[in-house]
Amino acid sequence: MTSPYSSRKYTFIMLLIITLIIFLGKIFYIQIIDDYYKIWAISNTQRKLTIYPPRGLIIDRHGKIMVSNVPAYDLMFIPYQSSEFDTVELSKILEIDVTNLKKIIEKAKKNSRYQPYPVASQISINIAAALKEKLYKYKGFYLQGRTIRHYTLPAGGHLLGYISEVDKKFLKNNPSYKMGDLVGITGLEKTYEQYLKGQKGASIVLVDVHNRIVGKFADGKYDTIAIPGKNIITGIDWELQYYGEQLMKNKRGSIVAIEPSTGEILILVSSPSYDPSLLTGFSKNKNFKKLVNDPQKPLFNRALMAQYPPGSTFKMVNALIGLNENILKPGTSYGCSKGVTVGPIHVGCHPHPSPLQMEEAIQYSCNSYFTQAFLHILGNKKYKNTEEAFKVWRNYVTAFGFGTILGSDLAYELKGIVPTVQYYDKYFGKHRWKPLTIVSLGIGQGELSLTPLQLANYACILANRGFYYTPHVVREINDKNFNNSKYKIKHVVPINKSYFEIICNAMQKVVESGTARIAKIDSIVVCGKTGTAQNPHGKDHSLFIAFAPKDNPKIAICVVVENAGFGATYAAPIASLIIEKYLKRKVKRKELEKRMLEADLINNNDTLNNDKEHQ
Amino acid sequence: MIRNTNNIKLTKKIDYLSLSMFLFLVLFGWLNIFSCTHFDEELNIFKFSHAYIKQLYWILLALVLSFLILNTDSKYFVITAYLIYFLILSLNIATLIIGKEINNQKAWIIIGELRIQPSEFLKIATSLALAKLLSQHNFKLRKFKNLIFISLIIGIPVIVILFQKDTGTALIFSSFIFVLYREGLNKYVLYLFISAIFLFLISLLVEFIIINIFVFLIFALIYIYFNFNLKHLYFILLLVLVVIFVNIYSSNIINFFDIKISRNTFIFFWNITLSLILIFIALQKKIKSLPILCIYYILTISIIFSVNFVYNKVLLPHQKDRIDILLGKKFDIKGSGYNIHQSLIAIGSGGFFGKGFMKGTQTKFNFVPEQTTDFIFCTIGEEWGFIGSFIFLIIYVGFIFRLIYIAEQQRGTFSRVFGYSLVSLLMMHFIINIGMTIGLVPVIGIPLPFISYGGSSLWAFSIFLFMFLKFDMDKYKYLT
Structure with a gap:
């Protein structure tokens, strides 16, 4: 017998059929039409681990490794995978401030919910080991293997530069980099970034909800290996670099030494300096802040960016121009009685025999001689007026690489100052200036400013008797993109080679019996020239340029010691020690070496005064 | 037994x-x-x-x-x-x-x-x-x-x-x-039970305009089903087109006449007005079933509109959030939405x-x-x-x-x-x-x-x- 409401079974059937259709429709949509969930499934279970390649090694001219790598870890954080965790404990393990950690976590969340963000970078192996055991507590965190720079000697901070994590601004312009990548900021690390960085690899692993790696995705089929950065072979003498920095300790200034026959930079010292390892690893940021705030400005690269009046070291330029322009002959002589008065100007000089011919004038660094010579150069009848003569003079000067960026492979090089006609026109008014107005250029003072690198290059030109190769650090990189043809171009100064011989002879006399006798080395013929750069802010800067040996020179050098007085007091002996160390690999003059190493011109000004009296 | x-x-x-x-x-x-x-x-x-x-x-x-x-x-x-x-x-x-x-x-x-x-x-x-x-x-x-x-x-x-x-x-x-x-x-108890659940969920899930057109279409279909007649069919079709047109271009109309009410309110009152006109015509022409259907229609969209109104104007943001997550409108994929x-x-x-x-x-x-x-x-x-x-x-x-x-x-x-x-x-x-x-x-x-x-x-x-x-x-x- 049938129940009176039997037909109501159809309501049940209809309801179930409608439900079934709706369900199947939705399942069809999420399984077949919509890709959203498939993508999520991948991001859920697969984690792309970046394998960071070690950066390329930096090797010196003797094959010694200057910079290598040691393993370290980054603690990465993916916000969307995280859950509540003990910030206090984590901060204790990481040895950082809790509030700091919280700030970083907030930053990470703001950055992206899905992208890994480095919470702590380059943490040491010890901390990483401690962290590994507790990582299961911290969902969304994982350790990423990295390498950090290791310096075999605590030297070369300015030369090598440092690397740092890329920032937002950098990422915008360089989309090939990812958050957490490292990039060279200064020095060689910056210039040769593309070779040093290598190629990142990736490993796709499967993780479960507890953030545990459960295996490789597709047995590593889609993994790519990391390709290490290319090694860089430089012309640096690593030990000499270290020695140079030791000599410059507690002094402000710089040393640049170049191999004249190639233009390869041997050492590039800027003092005060810093240990480059301070800017690696976990405490990098802390140290960086300290260095930035240091009143001695240890991060400032004086070798490339400080500009000094060349002082007497510039006299050879004027001598060469005079010779080439037939204004001066080797036998030309000018008188000097503790100086000279030209028009309203008196240029002082120190006691020496008079009158002097060119060689002696360089030997004794006679101001009177070069003041008068300079006036004659600018008064050359060949040219219709002073402006024309000045332009010719200036062309010679710039041919020495002054007033232009040399184009070395070091970033942030400055071009120095060589005044132009326009500059004087603007300063004094058109035709309102005469040779006499700018006479201080004759002795390397006045508006002239050069960097130590330019001065070292100038020493190279003198050593080469009239040409130079653009100074550069890197000799070779085993990479098809590497092209250093720019550094093989011979830049010739348009001055007759025979005149350089005269200058070299004079410079030899400077060291043997002139102003820089302190720089004399047994069995090596050193040619040099002292200079004293007038400094309106304090003690004069001590300058010295030199090359050695005289024939077939192996090293050309410029030393600047700020606020150290005459060129012969500090710059000349330091340059001489460097030359001796480079050519003999051993320094015999222990007394002088000790005095230079121990001299402290920054903290103890008495030494300076004592030395001055001693001179 | x-x-x-x-x-x-x-x-x-x-x-x-x-x-x-x-x-x-x-x-x-x-x-x-x-x-x-x-x-x-x-x-x-x-x-x-x-x-x-x-x-x-x-x-x-x-x-x-x-x-x-x-x-x-x-x-x-x-x-x-x-x-x-x-x-x-x-x-x-x-x-x-x-x-x-x-x-x-x-x-x-x-x-x-x-x-x-x-x-x-x-x-x-x-x-x-x-x-x-x-x-x-x-x-x-x-x-x-x-x-x-x-x-x-x-x-x-x-x-x-x-x-x-x-x-x-x-x-x-x-x-x-x-x-x-x-x-x-009584079958209406079940209908009430089911439709109450659906109406509530749908009115929150679906845009008011869409649900409005949809409801109107249903009522139009019901009417045609019970009073099949070619003349009525044309009339209803015309009406449906008008409703769809006004609903879709509602924001343009509001802008054109510079009326200071929200879009939903405009649609709501427009459709009620339309229904009242229909009732008036039906009473004149003595079409029996139409007025009742219109009243049902007015009641339905009133419920939908008030649910919308309460949701948008009365509830506080966090209360809205809870409903949104419940309805799947918003995913808090870390919190309550994580499971789903x-x-x-x-x-x-x-x-x-x-x-x-x-x-x-x-x-x-x-x-x-x-x-x-x-x-x-x-x-x-x-x-x-x-x-x-x-x-x-x-x-x-x-x-x-x-x-x-x-x-x-x-x-x-x-x-x-x-x-x-x-x-x-x-x-x-x-x-x-x-x-x-x-x-x-x-x-x-x-x-x-x-x-x-x-x-x-x-x-x-x-x-x-x-x-x-x-x-x-x-x-x-x-x-x-």
Whole structure:
């Protein structure tokens, strides 16, 4: 017998059929039409681990490794995978401030919910080991293997530069980099970034909800290996670099030494300096802040960016121009009685025999001689007026690489100052200036400013008797993109080679019996020239340029010691020690070496005064 | 009531179709539990720490219980119906005192290794008591007094379960409304029940304009259905076009006339005005059915509009958020939306053919919470894909159809009510569980019978099923 409401079974059937259709429709949509969930499934279970390649090694001219790598870890954080965790404990393990950690976590969340963000970078192996055991507590965190720079000697901070994590601004312009990548900021690390960085690899692993790696995705089929950065072979003498920095300790200034026959930079010292390892690893940021705030400005690269009046070291330029322009002959002589008065100007000089011919004038660094010579150069009848003569003079000067960026492979090089006609026109008014107005250029003072690198290059030109190769650090990189043809171009100064011989002879006399006798080395013929750069802010800067040996020179050098007085007091002996160390690999003059190493011109000004009296 | 004849065999064989469907569902469920809980460890059937081993034992015990039931005379179920109801109700009340709190619910009794959820068995007990009441001689469902009795039989267990803080199971008891509907409850009660739920959800889920056009279309179709006539058809078509045009270009119209009301308010008042004009025309032309339909229409859109209004203007942002997440409008994929989001990822990543048995990554690596219990369908979706899900859902629904068929075959009210109780409960579990897993229904923690991990649910529904099948075998013993 049938129940009176039997037909109501159809309501049940209809309801179930409608439900079934709706369900199947939705399942069809999420399984077949919509890709959203498939993508999520991948991001859920697969984690792309970046394998960071070690950066390329930096090797010196003797094959010694200057910079290598040691393993370290980054603690990465993916916000969307995280859950509540003990910030206090984590901060204790990481040895950082809790509030700091919280700030970083907030930053990470703001950055992206899905992208890994480095919470702590380059943490040491010890901390990483401690962290590994507790990582299961911290969902969304994982350790990423990295390498950090290791310096075999605590030297070369300015030369090598440092690397740092890329920032937002950098990422915008360089989309090939990812958050957490490292990039060279200064020095060689910056210039040769593309070779040093290598190629990142990736490993796709499967993780479960507890953030545990459960295996490789597709047995590593889609993994790519990391390709290490290319090694860089430089012309640096690593030990000499270290020695140079030791000599410059507690002094402000710089040393640049170049191999004249190639233009390869041997050492590039800027003092005060810093240990480059301070800017690696976990405490990098802390140290960086300290260095930035240091009143001695240890991060400032004086070798490339400080500009000094060349002082007497510039006299050879004027001598060469005079010779080439037939204004001066080797036998030309000018008188000097503790100086000279030209028009309203008196240029002082120190006691020496008079009158002097060119060689002696360089030997004794006679101001009177070069003041008068300079006036004659600018008064050359060949040219219709002073402006024309000045332009010719200036062309010679710039041919020495002054007033232009040399184009070395070091970033942030400055071009120095060589005044132009326009500059004087603007300063004094058109035709309102005469040779006499700018006479201080004759002795390397006045508006002239050069960097130590330019001065070292100038020493190279003198050593080469009239040409130079653009100074550069890197000799070779085993990479098809590497092209250093720019550094093989011979830049010739348009001055007759025979005149350089005269200058070299004079410079030899400077060291043997002139102003820089302190720089004399047994069995090596050193040619040099002292200079004293007038400094309106304090003690004069001590300058010295030199090359050695005289024939077939192996090293050309410029030393600047700020606020150290005459060129012969500090710059000349330091340059001489460097030359001796480079050519003999051993320094015999222990007394002088000790005095230079121990001299402290920054903290103890008495030494300076004592030395001055001693001179 | 029971006819005793010596010559005729009064028992028939068990319904093999539903028996085999049951066996299929239970085994398929176990395979999926196995798939997401078995890792590379050695198979050891005495290791109770693994969910799939436990479930295997629950299944074996359920089969033993089923066998016992099949060998019991169904008349004892009828005789002891109230007794069972009171015993199990007492057990549930006792759970409130001696029970153990798990997941914030005081719904479990723990005896050694065994964890039992008595509320699962309360479903059978309530069904028995309801069947007993409804099968009383000359029982009139629509009598007020009887409705009170029915409310008590269903309501008391619901209250007890609510005290156990198990809202999901309590909600399931609303499925008895379907049983009552089948037994003659005024159909409008059911319509009201269903349409209230749908109207509320839809008015929040769907843009007001769309739902407005949709509702208007439905009413237009209803009208055409009952008054088919070519002249009316053209008129209605024109009207529909006007409504659609005004709705879609409502913002342009507002801008054009520079009216200072919101778009929804404009549409709402425009459609009401239109309905009033229609009523006026209908009264003039004496078309009887139209005014009533128009009034229904006005009421419907008023409800929708007020739900919208309350939601947009009255509720505070955080209250809105909760509803949004509940409705799936907004995903807080870390918080309350985490389960459902992970669940959708698991199913969605299955694709057409699925990732294959034991190959699911989302469920296997524990991304989906409650994956073996409430969210077991995730594993099915992920590993068996659309094709597997399709077949599974068809079989599940087919199983319920078969039970409806058997229930309709019953000669006595008791077994029919009992059968429809099973059908309604399974239907409700099916709709809510699958619906929540695929994000169509708010997350309500209830298992999928025969499939989900857990002894209590499996035993309760197996006992339920086999009691019903036993009734079916004995159906010739019952006269009415």
